[in-house]
Amino acid sequence: MKTIIKIMLMLAVLVYLVVAVTLFYRPVEDIICRSMEIEVLDTTTADFVDENYVRDVLVAEKIAPEGQKLSRVNLLEIEQSLRNDPYLMSANCYYTDKGVLCIDVMPRKPILLVMANNGKPYYLDEQGATMPANRFSLPLCVATGNITKEYAATGLLPLARILYADDFWSKQVEQIHVEDANHVLLYPRVGDHTIILGNTDKASEKLERMLLFYRKGLPQVGWNRYESINLAYEGQIVCKKRKDKK
Numbered sequence: 001m002k003t004i005i006k007i008m009l010m011l012a013v014l015v016y017l018v019v020a021v022t023l024f025y026r027p028v029e030d031i032i033c034r035s036m037e038i039e040v041l042d043t044t045t046a047d048f049v050d051e052n053y054v055r056d057v058l059v060a061e062k063i064a065p066e067g068q069k070l071s072r073v074n075l076l077e078i079e080q081s082l083r084n085d086p087y088l089m090s091a092n093c094y095y096t097d098k099g100v101l102c103i104d105v106m107p108r109k110p111i112l113l114v115m116a117n118n119g120k121p122y123y124l125d126e127q128g129a130t131m132p133a134n135r136f137s138l139p140l141c142v143a144t145g146n147i148t149k150e151y152a153a154t155g156l157l158p159l160a161r162i163l164y165a166d167d168f169w170s171k172q173v174e175q176i177h178v179e180d181a182n183h184v185l186l187y188p189r190v191g192d193h194t195i196i197l198g199n200t201d202k203a204s205e206k207l208e209r210m211l212l213f214y215r216k217g218l219p220q221v222g223w224n225r226y227e228s229i230n231l232a233y234e235g236q237i238v239c240k241k242r243k244d245k246k
Contacts, residue, residue: 066101089107195228
């Protein structure tokens, strides 16, 4: 008797599963993409690239998936279009069984605005990639002067990384000016002087010297006593007084 009851229960469960699958299962090709959930993975760039920006890219490329059947949504095409965008570094797409397309994007992180003597302004990211500067206005250090894109990616990038990553220097240096590869100038926000860096080799050591001078030297004589502070000579700081200062 117990065996018969077990068999009947098993048959009942099997029938229920068959009915449930028949009534509720919908093949992927019949599911409609009802919405998108976009996540910007690096929140420090939320003001630079946000959900609306990603949506605008897909609309401009005419591949926005909402309202389409998932069988007609090309995830690889969406990912590739987003990766081709100059402001995005990576993109990953997948959809849920409820018809929601999830998009995770990693934006590039601009660390320097380059305004060379010849050429349009552009942003340089921490990897050395360039981005047009006509869409966004970001509060970054500005590099001016004789700057080729090759020099920006080799000579300026290491210096820009140091300035951007340091709490003090990111606030203190507002402009880098390049006369040539061996004559790079820094213009600070505080203090009426010019920092002569020379070339960008050993920039970290030079800035350490300058920081020590800021802490122990300038407070004694005044921040506006010197016209220029030269860090180009190894292990030295050479200061030029203002003509009106004794």
